[in-house]
Amino acid sequence: MIVILMGAPGAGKGTQAEYLTIKKGFKKISTGDILRRQIEMGTDLGRRIEDIMNRGHLVSDEVLEQVLKQELAQGEDVDIVLDGYPRTIPQARWLDSNKKIAGIFHIDTSRAELVKRIEGRVVCGQCEAVYNVGAKPPRVSGVCDLCSGALKARKDDSRDKINVRLDTYERETEPVLNFYRGQGKYFRIDGNKGAAEVSKQIEDLLLQISL
Numbered sequence: 001m002i003v004i005l006m007g008a009p010g011a012g013k014g015t016q017a018e019y020l021t022i023k024k025g026f027k028k029i030s031t032g033d034i035l036r037r038q039i040e041m042g043t044d045l046g047r048r049i050e051d052i053m054n055r056g057h058l059v060s061d062e063v064l065e066q067v068l069k070q071e072l073a074q075g076e077d078v079d080i081v082l083d084g085y086p087r088t089i090p091q092a093r094w095l096d097s098n099k100k101i102a103g104i105f106h107i108d109t110s111r112a113e114l115v116k117r118i119e120g121r122v123v124c125g126q127c128e129a130v131y132n133v134g135a136k137p138p139r140v141s142g143v144c145d146l147c148s149g150a151l152k153a154r155k156d157d158s159r160d161k162i163n164v165r166l167d168t169y170e171r172e173t174e175p176v177l178n179f180y181r182g183q184g185k186y187f188r189i190d191g192n193k194g195a196a197e198v199s200k201q202i203e204d205l206l207l208q209i210s211l
């Protein structure tokens, strides 16, 4: 089955996608991670999208379609969790015409909470594990618990970029929620709750949609 995690930057989609990967054997497709890897590897695509991403804007639907085509082709018989896709109506339409979606889990979080979380976020440069200096600190400051990689803040997690990204989310991605609400596969989860509580709700919903 394919499930989608939706929610604004900082809602905890990455954390929950990681949870589903480790605990439930899902394959995670995180478009943000995939695009950041292209930048780190210095590919043509990476060079084209670096500035767009660092400014907090969305990469084009055409680029995302190529990325998704490649990723979805590799995982025909596994459960998939999409983290960060779709983010626009054309992306949602493309996905709908290519794959059957079992559920959309919307992690709905207040803007004040999102800003607080993003400002405290640090990510492992090696394995992409996500920490929060307030709510989920690593055991040793600046070092990943899982692989001992160095932790750093993302370039687009600065205060000015956070507001651009949250505005973009409200303008481009909130309409996608309405698109799915109309299909009866949409489930809202209170994202102001802690990560464990959100994971529990996602597990309950997975049971519900697989019945």
Ligand code: AMP
Pocket (backbone or CB within 6 Å): 009, 031, 032, 033, 035, 052, 053, 056, 057, 058, 059, 060, 064, 083, 084, 085, 086, 087, 088, 091, 156, 165
């Ligand atoms: P994320 O890690 O999900 O917050 O994504 C980081 C950045 O990657 C976004 O701000 C966009 O610039 C780009 N990005 C990730 N997913 C998408 C998408 N589905 N559509 C357009 N841009 C995306």
